[in-house]
Amino acid sequence: MPQGSEFLSEVLNASKNWSLQSLLPEIKTPFYYIHGKEDEAIPYEHGVNQFLWKTLNSELSLIEKATHTLNTKHPFEGPSSQLLEVLNLTVNWIKEKSKID
Numbered sequence: 001m002p003q004g005s006e007f008l009s010e011v012l013n014a015s016k017n018w019s020l021q022s023l024l025p026e027i028k029t030p031f032y033y034i035h036g037k038e039d040e041a042i043p044y045e046h047g048v049n050q051f052l053w054k055t056l057n058s059e060l061s062l063i064e065k066a067t068h069t070l071n072t073k074h075p076f077e078g079p080s081s082q083l084l085e086v087l088n089l090t091v092n093w094i095k096e097k098s099k100i101d
Contacts, residue, residue, distance in 0.1 A: 024054035031058040036066030
């Protein structure tokens with residue numbers, strides 16, 4: 001399939017125009033990265049890297065013994081301790097950032 005010069009330009013400039021690493025520091029909104037240390041789908045180092053790219057207004061929590069689905073199963077059999085930890089961390093972070101009591 002033939003491609004035009006616009007496509008070639010987009011491909012050649014993709015690392016500059018579509019770089020998450022270069023865009024994250026510009027975002028002023030707080031970010032909270034939560035990643036399972038035993039995530040089998042996305043290594044937790046990816047979350048650590050994104051956190052390091054955007055340290056302003058960001059926090060990171062690594063959940064020990066947590067898989068990609070936070071040790072839950074389909075069909076859902078109830079929350080795991082890792083899921084409950086993530087929920088508690090998230091609620092507390094939102095309260096802290098929004099000053100809700």
